[in-house]
Amino acid sequence: MRYAEAGYNLEIDLSRGSIDRVESDLKLTEQHLGGQGINAKIIWDRVPPDVEPFSPDNLLIFSTGLLHGTPVVGANRTAVNTISPQTNLFAHSLMGGYFGPELKHAGYDRIIIRGKAPDLVYLWIHNDKVEIRDATHLRGKGATETAAIIKKELKEPKAQVAAIGLAGENRVYTASIEHNWSSAARGPGPVMGDKRLKAIVVRGTKDINIAKPAELFELYLRMNKEIHDSDGNGDWMAVDEDDSFHHNHFAWGNARTRRKDFWNKELEKRWYHLKYDHMDRQMGCYNCPKKCINVISYPGGKRFGYKCFGKDTYHMAAFKELDFSYEILGVAQEYGLDSYSTPQVIAFAIELYEAGILTDKDLPGFPSDSGERSFYLLEKIVRREGIGDKLANGVYWAARQIGNGAEAYDHNTTKKFEQVPIKLGKVNPPYFLMIATGEKMNITQIEGSFPQDPLPTREEREEFCSKWEAVPDEKFKQWFLNWEKRSDVTNEMSCAITDWNEAMHYVDDSVGLCGFLSSFRGQFGGGVAYHMNNIPQIISLAAGLELDKDGLWEIFQRNRNLVRAINVRRGMRRADEKPPEDHWAVRDHEMEQKLLDDYYDFKGWTKDGIPTKETLDKLGLDCVGEDLIKRGILTGHEGTPSQEIVAAKDENAKAGGC
Amino acid sequence: MKGELEKKKVRSIKVNLDKCNGCRACEIACSSYHAKPRYSSINPARSRIQVVMDPLNDEYVPIRACDYSKAGCDGRRTYTINNKEYSECSFCGTVCPTRDLFKEPDSGLPLKCDMCEDEKVPLCVQACPAGVLVYEETEEEDEVIKPTEMEIGLKSLIDKYGSQKVADTFARLSKKG
Numbered sequence: 001m002r003y004a005e006a007g008y009n010l011e012i013d014l015s016r017g018s019i020d021r022v023e024s025d026l027k028l029t030e031q032h033l034g035g036q037g038i039n040a041k042i043i044w045d046r047v048p049p050d051v052e053p054f055s056p057d058n059l060l061i062f063s064t065g066l067l068h069g070t071p072v073v074g075a076n077r078t079a080v081n082t083i084s085p086q087t088n089l090f091a092h093s094l095m096g097g098y099f100g101p102e103l104k105h106a107g108y109d110r111i112i113i114r115g116k117a118p119d120l121v122y123l124w125i126h127n128d129k130v131e132i133r134d135a136t137h138l139r140g141k142g143a144t145e146t147a148a149i150i151k152k153e154l155k156e157p158k159a160q161v162a163a164i165g166l167a168g169e170n171r172v173y174t175a176s177i178e179h180n181w182s183s184a185a186r187g188p189g190p191v192m193g194d195k196r197l198k199a200i201v202v203r204g205t206k207d208i209n210i211a212k213p214a215e216l217f218e219l220y221l222r223m224n225k226e227i228h229d230s231d232g233n234g235d236w237m238a239v240d241e242d243d244s245f246h247h248n249h250f251a252w253g254n255a256r257t258r259r260k261d262f263w264n265k266e267l268e269k270r271w272y273h274l275k276y277d278h279m280d281r282q283m284g285c286y287n288c289p290k291k292c293i294n295v296i297s298y299p300g301g302k303r304f305g306y307k308c309f310g311k312d313t314y315h316m317a318a319f320k321e322l323d324f325s326y327e328i329l330g331v332a333q334e335y336g337l338d339s340y341s342t343p344q345v346i347a348f349a350i351e352l353y354e355a356g357i358l359t360d361k362d363l364p365g366f367p368s369d370s371g372e373r374s375f376y377l378l379e380k381i382v383r384r385e386g387i388g389d390k391l392a393n394g395v396y397w398a399a400r401q402i403g404n405g406a407e408a409y410d411h412n413t414t415k416k417f418e419q420v421p422i423k424l425g426k427v428n429p430p431y432f433l434m435i436a437t438g439e440k441m442n443i444t445q446i447e448g449s450f451p452q453d454p455l456p457t458r459e460e461r462e463e464f465c466s467k468w469e470a471v472p473d474e475k476f477k478q479w480f481l482n483w484e485k486r487s488d489v490t491n492e493m494s495c496a497i498t499d500w501n502e503a504m505h506y507v508d509d510s511v512g513l514c515g516f517l518s519s520f521r522g523q524f525g526g527g528v529a530y531h532m533n534n535i536p537q538i539i540s541l542a543a544g545l546e547l548d549k550d551g552l553w554e555i556f557q558r559n560r561n562l563v564r565a566i567n568v569r570r571g572m573r574r575a576d577e578k579p580p581e582d583h584w585a586v587r588d589h590e591m592e593q594k595l596l597d598d599y600y601d602f603k604g605w606t607k608d609g610i611p612t613k614e615t616l617d618k619l620g621l622d623c624v625g626e627d628l629i630k631r632g633i634l635t636g637h638e639g640t641p642s643q644e645i646v647a648a649k650d651e652n653a654k655a656g657g658c
Numbered sequence: 659m660k661g662e663l664e665k666k667k668v669r670s671i672k673v674n675l676d677k678c679n680g681c682r683a684c685e686i687a688c689s690s691y692h693a694k695p696r697y698s699s700i701n702p703a704r705s706r707i708q709v710v711m712d713p714l715n716d717e718y719v720p721i722r723a724c725d726y727s728k729a730g731c732d733g734r735r736t737y738t739i740n741n742k743e744y745s746e747c748s749f750c751g752t753v754c755p756t757r758d759l760f761k762e763p764d765s766g767l768p769l770k771c772d773m774c775e776d777e778k779v780p781l782c783v784q785a786c787p788a789g790v791l792v793y794e795e796t797e798e799e800d801e802v803i804k805p806t807e808m809e810i811g812l813k814s815l816i817d818k819y820g821s822q823k824v825a826d827t828f829a830r831l832s833k834k835g
Contacts (some may be wrong), residue, residue: 071686086770098682105701144714156713158758205703205763210690213697217690221784224683228787280716284679287686290789291679295716297741303716450700 003211004070004543005029010108010130012123013193015056015115019130020385024109029546031620034066034109035558036092039081042112043090044562044624049569049631053085053173054194056116062162062200063110065512066098069208070542071220073227073529074517076101076286078162078179084187085194086173086394087416088242089567091187092440092509095162096285097179099202100512102160106204116460117196120169122150124472126159126201135198140166142334143178144302163199164192165336167382172392174381174418178333181293181305182285185338186417186441199538211544219541223529227289233517234290235308238282241272247468248311252316254347255412255421255580271322278326285514290476292516301330309420309444310339316421317343318350318370335382340442341394341418342352346377348395348409349387357406362387363389387647412514414578415572417441419580425488427584429494430591433599434501437609439563448520449504449531450497451478454483470522470531472500472549491595495602500532507535510559524538558619561611570631574600574609597641607640613638661813669773671722671783674791678718679788682709687785691774703763706771707782707791710748710759717742720782720790721751722771723760730756 011020032038039061049058060082067075078100082089103111106125122135138146147161160179162628167175168189175189210216227233237243244263251258278298282291283305293305306329314332316326332339350373352358353366360366363384369375380388390401395418399410412419414435421444430450431443438446449470453460458481465477479493489497504519508530515521518530530538536547547555564572577596581587600607604615613636616625628634639647685702692706693699701706710719731754733746753760753768760769774780783793805813816824 071690071700073683107701148714154765157710205701206698207693207701207704209699210697213690213693213699219699221687224785225787281676281718282679283713283718284681287683288681289679289683295713297716303714453759 001209001390003209004066005034006064006069006081006104006107006109006206006208008108010111010125010620011131012111012113012130013115014113014117014121014132014197016518017117017132019132020041021108021128021130026488029066029543030561031555032562033507033539033555034510034511035063035077035079035510036081036094037506037555037562038110039063039079040090040465040559040562040566043081043083044566047083047566051082051083052482053088053191057114058083058191060113060191060195060197061110062099062103062113062187064104064108065100065510066539067494067511067513067542068100069104070210071217071287072513072538072542073220073224074285074514075289075512075516076288077508077512077513078103078184080120080177080184080188082188082191083570084173085171085190086187086320086397087441088570089415089572090439090563091191092445092563093177093184093188094509095177095182095184096180096514097162097182098286099162099179099200102202102204102285104204104208105206106202107206113195113197113239116349120196122163122199122201123197125200125204127154127204127206137199138269139169140167141198142302143336144180145334147178147180147543150199154201156201158181159201159203161199161201161257162191163336164197165334165382167335167337167392168193169198170382170384170392172311172337172381172384173394173397174338174345174392176336178336181283181295181307183333183336183338183604185340189336189338210542212541216538216541224289226316227517227529230527230529232525233521233529235292235489235516237308240504241268243268243312246281246312247316249422250309250312250316251421251423252319254317254351254409255419255423256351257319258423259537267321274322274326279462288514288517294516296316296326298326298330301327302334304330304333306339313339313343314374314585317347318374320371324371324374328378331375332378335378337378337382340420342378342381343374344412344418344421345381345391345398346374348398349377349391350374350411352406354403355405355409357402357409358387366588407552411582414579415439416575419583420444423582424584426586427588427592428487429489429491429591429595430497430501432579432595435583436577436592436596437498437599438502439567440505444520445505445515446498447501447523448515449501449522449528451480451523453486453645454480464526468529469533470526472503472532472553476500491598494595495599498599499602502560503532503553506559507532507552512537512554549572554619558621561616561619561621562624564605564609565616565628568610569628569631572609574607577609601640601642604640606634607644610634610638612640662802662804663799666798666800668781668796670794670796671773671780672794673720674792675719677788677790678709678720680709680711680713680718681788683785684720684782685709685792686754687781688774691781700774701763702770706760708759715742717744718746719744719748721749722782723753723769724771725752725753726768726770727752727754730754742803790808 078093080093120135124131143165145621146163164181171190176183176185247262280295295305390398396413396416399406434446508519522528613625629636685705688705689701706723735746779793783791
């Protein structure tokens with residue numbers, strides 16, 4: 001019997017219209033756990049580097065996490081992976097809600113979609129019955145509108161729907177997949193549109209078996225209450241009305257302007273009323289007692305939900321206030337647009353217009369108000385109309401397609417992807433590493449375990465460390481105790497901190513846990529529910545895999561190196577690993593490059609950021625190393641940067657030196 | 659006939675809809691508790707409490723399965739509360755043929771809430787830290803008419819043969835006397 005897993009994958013070929021139920025390999029679970037880990041393995045095996053993102057051979061995979069469908073609190077985030085048209089790299093995307101658990105109850109651990117349907121279709125999965133159905137009547141329909149229509153026509157109010165809106169249908173690069181108030185961004189939206197798949201609808205009524213039932217259930221009841229009562233978990237921003245953090249410190253417009261004195265108490269009061277006068281509810285996701293999502297009904301628009309920084313991005317890009325975000329969020333949700341990258345594309349276009357690079361010829365009838373301009377551009381982008389056809393490809397590509405100096409206005413992308421608009425003073429070493437080397441494209445998907453800032457007094461730091469259960473190694477406590485200035489971090493610390501931060505995200509994304517109870521949240525307060533010290537035991541209780549901390553760490557490294565190998569095989573190199581030039585005002589090139597060398601060393605990667613054959617072999621990824629050698633990407637004899645220096649010295653000694 | 663007064667413990671669960679965040683922990687806990695062996699599997703579709711929910715309409719109503727009814731009722735009215743439309747069924751725990759709620763997914767047999775008999779407080783309430791589900795225990799005095807031995811006998815005859823036949827037989831036998 002399989003525990004925690006359904007034991008089957010659903011293979012869909014939209015070109016041929018075929019549907020297969022294929023037993024999954026338990027060995028893959030042992031090596032990669034599930035979610036994004038197994039998705040990476042499937043994409044490595046089945047999507048060679050010459051496959052274009054919009055090729056029928058590109059795969060779009062919706063995967064449950066290993067712990068979905070078990071009583072483990074907060075295991076609900078569905079991993080959606082593919083090759084992104086924007087970055088031409090592995091797309092990292094997750095959504096909360098109910099989709100993954102429902103899919104597992106339908107009897108599948110993941111849906112692997114290839115091919116392209118001749119016209120718009122949707123997929124209806126009801127346990128063993130799976131159908132590809134006509135969706136031409138849903139063309140151009142909004143994302144939640146589509147969900148409501150399908151549930152009604154199938155008479156299945158309990159079905160879970162993930163759908164794209166007009167943006168996805170038109171292959172807008174910043175399109176997202178929407179599921180209730182959650183969405184999967186950063187790549188899979190346009191690929192779903194390219195495959196002409198309007199929606200996936202799932203209803204599952206099968207059992208999920210638990211390896212050690214009584215122990216896990218006892219743990220569940222206890223953790224459910226603890227997480228509910230804890231300040232160290234969930235999105236405090238959903239209830240904390242003081243949002244000076246984002247407004248005073250993040251950059252407005254096209255990631256340019258900081259307004260350090262923007263926030264004030266009068267504004268806070270006004271926004272408080274705006275929010276609570278229009279809020280229906282604060283809700284959570286499947287099996288999680290937290291209330292991270294604010295659900296808003298704003299006059300004249302559709303009901304929408306937001307969380308975290310998502311409520312600020314549109315009005316900060318347009319120099320407006322919260323009411324503007326409330327006007328546009330419902331519209332953007334129906335179109336199915338990512339609220340992190342889309343406002344940046346809009347602000348970028350407005351800046352180009354003001355600089356005279358885009359003119360009235362490109363933007364006929366362009367309004368003067370920045371809010372009206374945002375709506376104008378939004379419509380152009382989702383329809384790929386006129387200049388919208390270029391803007392729909394994201395800032396990086398639009399800048400190059402518009403030309404005429406527009407490239408200089410693309411100043412906030414890394415690896416062709418819009419970064420969170422943060423502009424600071426002095427370079428912060430671990431953040432340099434995270435932004436440079438992360439492949440999840442957004443800092444929120446990389447940072448999260450080690451605090452962002454030191455605490456002012458030693459007493460406070462001691463107090464923090466005494467309760468800090470999440471640390472995987474005592475050295476982090478020692479470092480934190482002696483840490484006084486933000487940028488005062490040694491390379492050794494930076495490497496280990498970045499590695500730990502990443503590790504937690506890679507673990508979450510394979511077991512399906514939410515970062516707000518785990519990988520993202522520890523940096524604020526340290527009291528997260530899940531960490532390296534308890535996840536192995538929880539996996540053992542739920543899935544019956546015997547695992548300890550070292551074993552879990554090894555799986556993280558395996559998944560991490562596999563994602564890197566996919567991207568390296570598609571051309572990613574050291575030259576791509578750089579934060580936006582103006583992310584910090586004061587840079588130190590030499591220090592940064594030394595730090596990058598040290599990190600590659602730490603990770604067992606070559607000077608060019610490629611996992612060495614030795615690193616891959618140690619993780620049981622021999623075939624990955626062999627493939628990279630066959631393609632001439634590795635010779636198999638490379639070492640890490642420091643090994644190369646030692647080898648070069650030996651070579652010089654042998655040759656008598658010079 | 660006058661019945662006797664008997665004190666009965668009434669166990670029930672009060673539902674505070676506004677507090678529900680849609681986590682469905684009640685469904686998870688219920689299906690887990692009623693799995694055989696206990697806690698060995700999870701399946702919200704087997705839960706005897708279900709959150710009738712439609713997030714797009716901001717509707718979240720946890721209801722418990724109660725009695726089985728052979729026929730559906732005429733309760734198809736819709737109510738608008740706080741601008742949200744609710745079907746009458748959203749609040750009804752009766753297991754009836756007109757909807758899929760509270761049926762074993764494999765056999766289609768009705769499920770019924772037993773208030774987790776072995777537990778002091780039902781598991782769904784234990785799994786709801788938000789306080790949407792509140793356990794209540796009250797004592798009620800009920801007039802109970804205890805049936806006599808003859809009544810029990812007659813009732814089983816009626817159940818077996820139908821009341822008309824029993825009446826006819828009784829009339830015939832009485833005449834003979």
